Amino acid sequence: MTAANLGARVTGWGFVVFTIGSVCWSIVGLSTGQTNLVATNAFLTLVNFAGIWRWLGRQRVYEQGGETAKQASRRSAVPNLFTATGIAGMAVVDSEGQPVGKAVEALVECASGSVAYVVVASGGVGGIAEELRAVSRDAVSFGCDRLRLAFDQAHLCALAPLAAGDWPGDPDEAHGAKA
Structure with a gap:
């Protein structure tokens, strides 16, 4: 989902899936006493939260802004725009x-x-x-x-x-x- 470059929404949801996985692995690490597994997946969880913020937050806003301008230009007398x-x-x-x-x-x-x-x-x-x-x-x-x-x-x-x-x-x- 993240590598397919299908837009901010799909990429962002890919990071949500990654976050769920890293949280689950952290739980496994905690329940089995594997501190390296916990540490690694805690770090991955932070990285995945950054991905969610970027792709479902900031980047999505950018893409929506560009799409809004593109659609508005097609309904008006100004030249058509595309991003x-x-x-x-x-x-x-x-x-x-x-x-x-x-x-x-x-x-x-x-x-x-x-x-x-x-x-x-x-x-x-x-x-x-x-x-x-x-x-x-x-x-x-x-x-x-x-x-x-x-x-x-x-x-x-x-x-x-x-x-x-x-x-x-x-x-x-x-x-x-x-x-």
Whole structure:
């Protein structure tokens, strides 16, 4: 529940489950005289309480605030908004509207605050054998629930895959600006 990255609520409830487990193990340790088990699980209980506070308290408030703003923007005359954290995992479609993968991350230029490029994951199953490609901001249209590329899937596949952990530091090295 905590590793699946399914949002603050699910992660927070994962820490609740961990807390129940550490309390139960502390009880076992107390009833059997195992002071190391008690000490270890007392510490884990404190860590789990911090996780509950973070994910069911603070982080949940952040996510709710972003979701509220996103929904309010869709009902008003202002441009539609989405949270920057919402880019990761967003569906990516090609110029014909066909699914081609998902957004992994968007890299933002510090000086201007504008998106330089988006990393798109395609292929594979469950992250195994997927390939990551840097797609220039010029080739991406942002929607509320998906990103649209300015080219088709064949063009995306023709872009050089990124080496693991070696993403471009120069936005000009991102691909796909010309469709």
